[in-house]
Amino acid sequence: MPRLDRSVGRDVHIHDANNTNVALGGLVLTPGVTNANLYLMVEILVIFTNTFSLQYEGGTKVEKDDGPLQPGKYFIVSAGSFNVTDEAFLVRTISHATGTRVASFCESVRSRDRKCVISGLNIITLGGIDIWDGFEASHIFPLAYESHWINNDYGRWVSIEPPRGGTINSVQNGILLDSVMHQLFDNYFISINPDDNYKVMAFRPNARGIGSHHLDPGYFARPDAPLDSVLRWHFRQAVLANMRGAGEPIFEHDFPPGSDIVGDILHGPRAAARMESELFGRLGAQVELFHRAKKA
CATH class of the missing domain: 3.10.20 (Ubiquitin-like (UB roll))
Structure with a gap:
């Protein structure tokens, strides 16, 4: 393709x-x-x-x-x-937070936001039960690069540590997004600029027409709000991805049944970095279970 x-x-x-x-x-x-x-x-x-x-x-x-x-x-x-600049760009793929070590992260982000922070789309409550279909607790700094987070001491930004999973799983590194916004956010097609009154920047047009609006600064004044420093990191990555030279590659993520996913990755650009990100994003929960079993 x-x-x-x-x-x-x-x-x-x-x-x-x-x-x-x-x-x-x-x-x-x-x-x-x-x-x-x-x-x-x-x-x-x-x-x-x-x-x-x-x-x-x-x-x-x-x-x-x-x-x-x-x-x-x-x-x-x-x-x-x-x-x-030759500042490093971290290849990122669509990620989903699953597994026991991120359970508290998901619960905290859902409890705090209760809507897509970027689109404003609200969750539905039915019979006293919240319906979370189509909403995803998303890491601003990707979980796949936890070693990068640790090595650069990005945890120093965090003041609210989760009960488990490390500082990268703090609610302050999370944001609730609907599934479309999550794809755009993980692909660096949209980002939030904390240095322009939390303006949502679109780096290419999207079907929702999302971009150019400012988010409620009161939300970001909360003690458990997403950190400006993490949002600033994401915005820098979006600029590097979309504006430097010819731009970073855009990766296909919607593979039809029978596709040679591994072959597509290995024969495409940034193969090693993408493979690492894809494996963690798709198999993160299984990798966690494997490591727990080894320790047992």
């Missing part, structure tokens, strides 16, 4: 003013993206040694304001040197 490319449909292109023929990256423009948003994303995408500004193709300076971003070419102007 054809492989999707994050650069398809880009109508915003970012260039070095001193080397206008080579694009450093770009963006598929969606409603609500502002000039100030572009400045912030360029600061993630590029490492500068001095201050910088952006110019339109005609040489006019782009103001760092809330004016709507326009399609076209944008040029970075700086008195110092700069380079596109």
